[in-house]
Structures are given as C-alpha cells and as structure tokens.
Amino acid sequence: MRLYFVIGDLMATTFCGWLTAVTVSHWISSTGSMVLAMGLGMAVGIMIGMVTALGFMPFFGAMEVMLPVMLAGKLSGMLVAMGSVMHWLPMAWMDAMGMLSGVLAFLWTTLAQYRVKDVYGH
Amino acid sequence: MAIDTKTRDKWDRAATFFDISAGLGTEKRWEPFKKALFSHMDGDILFMAAGTGLDFPCFPPGMTVTAIDISPKMLEKAKIRAINYQGRIDLLEMDVQSLAFSDGRFDQVFTSCTFCSVPDPVAGLMEIRRVLKPGGMLRMFEHTASGIFPFNLMLHLMNPISRIFGPEVTRDTLNNLDRARFAILKVENHFLDVVRSIHAKAPEM
Numbered sequence: 001m002r003l004y005f006v007i008g009d010l011m012a013t014t015f016c017g018w019l020t021a022v023t024v025s026h027w028i029s030s031t032g033s034m035v036l037a038m039g040l041g042m043a044v045g046i047m048i049g050m051v052t053a054l055g056f057m058p059f060f061g062a063m064e065v066m067l068p069v070m071l072a073g074k075l076s077g078m079l080v081a082m083g084s085v086m087h088w089l090p091m092a093w094m095d096a097m098g099m100l101s102g103v104l105a106f107l108w109t110t111l112a113q114y115r116v117k118d119v120y121g122h
Numbered sequence: 123m124a125i126d127t128k129t130r131d132k133w134d135r136a137a138t139f140f141d142i143s144a145g146l147g148t149e150k151r152w153e154p155f156k157k158a159l160f161s162h163m164d165g166d167i168l169f170m171a172a173g174t175g176l177d178f179p180c181f182p183p184g185m186t187v188t189a190i191d192i193s194p195k196m197l198e199k200a201k202i203r204a205i206n207y208q209g210r211i212d213l214l215e216m217d218v219q220s221l222a223f224s225d226g227r228f229d230q231v232f233t234s235c236t237f238c239s240v241p242d243p244v245a246g247l248m249e250i251r252r253v254l255k256p257g258g259m260l261r262m263f264e265h266t267a268s269g270i271f272p273f274n275l276m277l278h279l280m281n282p283i284s285r286i287f288g289p290e291v292t293r294d295t296l297n298n299l300d301r302a303r304f305a306i307l308k309v310e311n312h313f314l315d316v317v318r319s320i321h322a323k324a325p326e327m
Contacts, residue, residue, distance in 0.1 A: 005147075059147045061150075063291075064151060066276075067314070070279075113313065116314055
C-alpha cells in the first residue's frame, strides 16, 4: 500500500510540473521581464496545482496530494518562466524541467516529512 | 439546543459526493493512524462529526459509541455503516458547539477531521470539556495549519476556496486546545505538521 501512495504522489507532482511547464512556457515567456514572468509563473503553477490535485486526491489522499502538487506547480512555474525568458534551454526541454520540478517537490515534501515526524510527546 | 443552519446546509450539500472525495484514497491513507487512535476507545464514548460513517470500520469491535453530526444527510448515509459495526453506535443530529448532554457524561471523546469544520473551534472544545468527566481524554485525528514554509503559504492560499465547499485548512488546533484549557499529552505527526493525532486531557476539576 505504501508503494501505491509513493507512486501516486510522484505521478501527481510530475504531471503537475509538466502541465505547468507546458502552460507557462507557451503563455508567460513572452512577458520579457524575468521578475514578472517568475511571479506569474508561480501564480499560474499554484492554480494548476490546485486543479490537478482535485483529480488525484480521490485516489491518493487529501493533504498528502494537495500540498506537494501545489509546490510542484509553484516550482515549475517559477523555473520554467525564468528559463523561458532567459532562453536557458530550447522550449522542448522546458517540459522536462517541469517534470523535474515535480520530482523535486516530491523529494522536498518527503524530506520535510522525516524532519517533523513525531515532534513531541510524553 | 440550537443548530448552526449555515454549517448544516454546507455539509448536507457535501454529503452527496463525500464518499467519493474522501472515502477512497484519503481513508486508505489515514486508516492505520485512525485505527491506532481509536484502539484507545474505552468506557462511555462520544464520537464527534461522524459524517457518513467512514471511520466506523476503524473502531475496535464491541464498543458502545454515541456518534453525532450536524448534517442529517450525512447521518442518513452513516446509518448502514453503524448497523454493520460489531458493537453499538447511536447516531444523533447535533451541533458540536451546542451539545445536548449533561456535564461530565463521557469518559472519552474522539474526533476525526472535525475541528476543521466547526465555525467556533474554541466554543466546540469547551463544550467537549463540559461533557467529559474530569480528567477525561480527548483524542483527535485532525488536519491543522502548518508552521513550515512553503506549506503554510499553500494552505493559506487554499483556505478561501476550501472553506466554501468544505473544511478550513489553517486551523491552529493545538493553540485552540490550550485556550479551551485542555492539557496536550501527545502529538503524533502523520503528514508534515498538518495531519496529526492529538491526545489531550480535560482538567481534573
């Protein structure tokens, strides 16, 4: 059962990262301003994260899906918008960067989870 | 006793899709933690906000439980799960903030994702303290606000939308327990510092 949820979490964050990258690289990269692009990218990513999470939540959990997926959207939106404006990578590679953001969000959440486990008790 | 009709209507609306949204992945994920918490059940037990009864299969067999919920539509769905439970569950329509029980009636009170939905959580906790015997235990499975960036930011962004259709996601339940004069004995974090089991004790007198 644990593996089922790990795979589900990873699928949800990677999908959200990819979807955000596709959206951001096509619609926000034309802003010209890096700061504006990053801000818009993050906002769009968080919104995509909220909607994406609703699709995955019935199968894989509530907060455990919603929070990392929104983080994936935020990270992907920020990085892809920045990369697009600065022409770091070809557009086709932006999708991969979005998916990588999803994996990073998953790892970030997993590490944070281990740090706060059983904060206190007597 | 007064019923908060706005809250009742919200959860009546939510009852239609509640088992689909909360009854599959979420319940499977939380089941081991709930079973561990409910394994402490003993004596005269009050279970708050029963919903559609998704928690009942996690109860140990043979208990006698009084379960309440504000939504009659949720309770209607909970009936079948109450009948299937190997023990006794009495379902009652009631508001957590206004309990129709005498002082010091229960040995233990259990909650499961209740205080994300009670409009005045401190008032609700004080009602629980009233109906608990002195020194009685309150055991809660709740999702709360987070103290960790960026998760706290996410929760605050979600909250305005979430509260319209269902629960609040930024509740400071530990602080609310302090305000209601419960002694917090143990907190178990299941997911970040958001999904938790909380063990608290009512004052001795």
